[in-house]
Amino acid sequence: MLRMSKLTDYATLVLAQxxxxxxxxxxxxxxxxxxxxxxxxxxxxxxxxxxxxxxxxERGAQGGYALARPPSKISAAQIIDALEGPVAITTCxxxxxxxxxxxxxRVG
Numbered sequence: 001m002l003r004m005s006k007l008t009d010y011a012t013l014v015l016a017q018x019x020x021x022x023x024x025x026x027x028x029x030x031x032x033x034x035x036x037x038x039x040x041x042x043x044x045x046x047x048x049x050x051x052x053x054x055x056x057x058e059r060g061a062q063g064g065y066a067l068a069r070p071p072s073k074i075s076a077a078q079i080i081d082a083l084e085g086p087v088a089i090t091t092c093x094x095x096x097x098x099x100x101x102x103x104x105x106r107v108g
Contacts, residue, residue, distance in 0.1 A: 025064030052082035
């Protein structure tokens with residue numbers, strides 16, 4: 001079984017919580033309260049998710065966080081890539097020229 005880190009699990013919770021706000025901005029503090037995660041953990045996750053393009057942020061007194069696109073357009077693979085790094089089942093699926101058998105292999 002492939003196991004993901006707790007942060008990936010928590011990121012999924014954060015994204016699911018943001019999806020309930022219909023595009024309205026939510027503060028990191030409110031997301032922490034709603035998900036029962038600590039504020040530092042939520043803040044860390046939101047930074048990662050913004051960097052990955054899954055969440056948008058607005059600064060200021062009325063600022064906060066929202067999903068960057070509809071929930072149906074965010075895949076599990078995108079969440080995993082954001083938190084765990086690119087997912088590749090074989091070496092050749094992450095880039096060409098990394099395997100000695102690439103010229104004869106059909107997997108890639």
